[in-house]
Amino acid sequence: MVEYDLIVIGGGSGGLTAASGAASMGAKVALIDDQPGLGGDCLHFGCVPSKAFITAAKEVHAVYKGAAEFGLTVSGDVLFERAIERVKEAIDEIQEIDSDERFESLGVDIYRGKGAFKDEHTITIDGENPIKGKRIVISTGSRPNVPPINGVENVSFITNETIFNLDYLPKSVVFIGGGPVGLELAQSLSRFGSDVTVIETSQSVFKKEDHEIIPIVTKALEKELTFVFEADVTGISEQNGHKVVTYKVNGEEKTIESEAIMMSTGRKPNTDKLNLEAAGVNENKGYITVNESLQTNKSHIYAIGDVNGAFPFTHGAGMEGKLIVQNAVFGLKRKVNYGNVPWVTYTEPEVFHLGLTEQEAKEKHGEEIRVFKVGTDDVDRFIAERKKDGLVKVITDKKGHILGAHAVGEDSGSWMQEIVFAKEHGHKIGDISTVIHPYPTKGAILNQAADMYWREKLFDGWLPKVSEKYIKWVR
Numbered sequence: 230m231v232e233y234d235l236i237v238i239g240g241g242s243g244g245l246t247a248a249s250g251a252a253s254m255g256a257k258v259a260l261i262d263d264q265p266g267l268g269g270d271c272l273h274f275g276c277v278p279s280k281a282f283i284t285a286a287k288e289v290h291a292v293y294k295g296a297a298e299f300g301l302t303v304s305g306d307v308l309f310e311r312a313i314e315r316v317k318e319a320i321d322e323i324q325e326i327d328s329d330e331r332f333e334s335l336g337v338d339i340y341r342g343k344g345a346f347k348d349e350h351t352i353t354i355d356g357e358n359p360i361k362g363k364r365i366v367i368s369t370g371s372r373p374n375v376p377p378i379n380g381v382e383n384v385s386f387i388t389n390e391t392i393f394n395l396d397y398l399p400k401s402v403v404f405i406g407g408g409p410v411g412l413e414l415a416q417s418l419s420r421f422g423s424d425v426t427v428i429e430t431s432q433s434v435f436k437k438e439d440h441e442i443i444p445i446v447t448k449a450l451e452k453e454l455t456f457v458f459e460a461d462v463t464g465i466s467e468q469n470g471h472k473v474v475t476y477k478v479n480g481e482e483k484t485i486e487s488e489a490i491m492m493s494t495g496r497k498p499n500t501d502k503l504n505l506e507a508a509g510v511n512e513n514k515g516y517i518t519v520n521e522s523l524q525t526n527k528s529h530i531y532a533i534g535d536v537n538g539a540f541p542f543t544h545g546a547g548m549e550g551k552l553i554v555q556n557a558v559f560g561l562k563r564k565v566n567y568g569n570v571p572w573v574t575y576t577e578p579e580v581f582h583l584g585l586t587e588q589e590a591k592e593k594h595g596e597e598i599r600v601f602k603v604g605t606d607d608v609d610r611f612i613a614e615r616k617k618d619g620l621v622k623v624i625t626d627k628k629g630h631i632l633g634a635h636a637v638g639e640d641s642g643s644w645m646q647e648i649v650f651a652k653e654h655g656h657k658i659g660d661i662s663t664v665i666h667p668y669p670t671k672g673a674i675l676n677q678a679a680d681m682y683w684r685e686k687l688f689d690g691w692l693p694k695v696s697e698k699y700i701k702w703v704r
C-alpha cells in the first residue's frame with residue numbers, strides 16, 4: 230500500500246492550498262477529488278461562474294440605464310447564451326491554472342474518485358485502492374441544502390450547480406432563500422430580464438451585516454427584486470407548465486407562479502460519503518468538529534474549508550489550508566483567527582464586512598466603543614459618479630484600535646481592503662490619515678473616516694486646552 234505524509238480529500242480551494250503547500254515543503258502528498266477538474270465549488274459552481282455572470286449582467290444593466298438617461302433606444306433580446314459562454318470561458322481559463330499537471334509538477338499524486346475512511350489512517354478511492362496517510366486533511370466542501378418542502382421530489386428546480394448550464398433565460402424566477410448565493414444570482418437574472426421574487430424565511434436579508442448597512446443595500450435591491458419576508462414556504466408544484474410556490478405570511482396562504490424556481494436555501498457539508506465512523510471522527514449536523522488548530526478529535530486528522538462550517542468562503546478555506554501546512558507538516562499548533570478576515574457580497578452595491586458589527590462590538594466592549602461613519606454622499610468621487618447611497622462605518626475601541634469595518638457601495642470590496650491591512654497590523658484608525666490618497670479615489674472615504682477620529686481628538690480632548698494656553702502665553 231502506498232504511504233503518504235499527507236492525504237488531502239477534496240480538491241477545492243482548501244484542499245489545493247494544503248496539498249500544494251505541503252508538497253512544496255517536501256512532504257509526500259496524495260490529493261483525492263471526485264470531479265473531472267480540480268478547483269472545487271468555487272471554480273465550477275461558485276465564485277468564478279457567479280462573478281462572470283454578475284459582470285455580464287452588470288454590463289447589460291448599464292446599457293439599459295445609460296440608454297434611458299441619454300435618450301437612446303435599446304431593442305432586441307439579451308443573448309443570454311453569451312452570458313453562459315462567458316461563464317464557461319472564465320472557468321476554462323482558470324481551470325488551466327488549477328490543472329492536474331500543475332499540481333503533479335509540484336509533486337502531488339492525484340487520485341480521482343470518492344475518498345472514504347477505511348480506518349483512521351487508511352483511505353479508499355471509490356471503495357478500492359487503499360492508501361495510507363500519517364496525517365489526513367478533510368476538505369470536501371459543501372453542496373446546496375434542499376429543505377424538505379412538500380413536492381420538492383416531483384418538481385424540477387435550479388441550484389447553483391445547474392444555473393450556469395441554463396440554455397434559456399426564464400421569464401420569471403422565484404428564489405427560495407435570500408442568502409449571498411441567492412441575492413447575487415437573483416440580481417443578475419433580473420438584470421438579464423427575468424422577473425425575480427425572493428422568498429425569505431427571516432425578516433431581512435444580509436442578517437450578518439451591521440444594522441445600518443442592511444436597509445441601504447436592501448433598498449437598493451428592492452429596485453430590481455421583489456422580496457417576501459417572514460415567509461414559510463409550504464409547497465412547490467407544477468401546473469400548466471408553470472411552477473407554483475405556496476407560502477404562508479402572517480398566517481395567510483399565498484401562491485406565486487413562475488417559469489423557474491431557484492433553491493438558494495443554504496449549504497450542506499459533504500461528509501455523508503466519508504465513512505467518518507471508521508475513523509471515529511466527530512461531526513455536528515454533518516459539519517466536522519475541529520479545535521482552533523483545525524484538528525478533529527483525532528489529532529492527525531484535520532478539517533478545513535466549508536466542511537468545518539466555520540468560515541465558508543474561498544479565502545477562508547485558503548487561509549485554513551495554509552495553516553494546516555504548518556500544523557500537519559511541521560507539527561506546529563498554530564491557531565486560526567477569523568477576526569481579520571473580511572468578506573464581500575457582490576451584489577450591486579457591494580457589501581464589505583470586517584470584524585465586529587456595531588452591535589457585536591457593544592456586546593463585547595460595552596458603550597466605550599467609537600463609531601466613525603461617512604456617507605458616500607460626502608465624498609467627491611461618489612458624488613461625481615452619482616453613487617451617493619452608500620456608507621462606510623469603522624468601529625474602534627476608545628483608543629482608536631479597529632474592531633470592525635463595514636461598507637455598502639459600488640466596488641466596496643476593493644476600496645475597503647486598506648482597512649484589512651490596518652487591522653491585521655494593529656494600526657489605529659488615525660494611521661489611515663497619515664497616508665496620502667490620490668484625489669478623487671473612492672478609497673479616500675476611509676481617509677475621511679480617519680480624519681473624523683483626529684477631529685474628535687483635537688477638538689474634544691486635552692489638546693485644545695493646552696494649545697489655547699500656549700497661544701495666549703506666546704502672544
Ligand SMILES: Cc1cc2nc3c(=O)[nH]c(=O)nc-3n(C[C@H](O)[C@H](O)[C@H](O)COP(=O)(O)OP(=O)(O)OC[C@H]3O[C@@H](n4cnc5c(N)ncnc54)[C@H](O)[C@@H]3O)c2cc1C
Binds near residue numbers: 244261502541546
Ligand atoms: C454561488 C456561490 C458563489 C460563491 N461566491 C464566493 C465568493 O465570491 N467568494 C468567496 O470567498 N466564496 C464564495 N463562495 C463560497 C466558496 O465557493 C466556498 O467557500 C469554497 O469553495 C469552499 O472551498 P472548499 O475547499 O472547502 O470546498 P470545495 O471548493 O467545495 O471543494 C471540495 C471538493 O471536494 C470534492 N469532494 C467532496 N466529497 C469528496 C469525497 N468524498 N472524495 C473526494 N472528493 C470529494 C468536491 O467535489 C469538491 O471538488 C460561493 C459559493 C457559491 C455556492
Ligand SMILES: NC(=O)c1ccc[n+]([C@@H]2O[C@H](COP(=O)([O-])OP(=O)(O)OC[C@H]3O[C@@H](n4cnc5c(N)ncnc54)[C@H](O)[C@@H]3O)[C@@H](O)[C@H]2O)c1
Binds near residue numbers: 541575
Ligand atoms: N460573495 C461571497 O463571498 C459569497 C457568495 C455566495 C456564497 N458565499 C458563501 O456561501 C455561504 C452559503 O450561502 P447561501 O446563500 O447558500 O446560504 P445562507 O445560509 O447564507 O442563506 C440561505 C438563506 O435561505 C434562507 N432559507 C433557508 N431555508 C428557507 C426556506 N425553506 N424558505 C425560505 N428561505 C429559506 C435562510 O434564512 C437564509 O437567509 C455563505 O455563508 C458564504 O459564506 C459567499
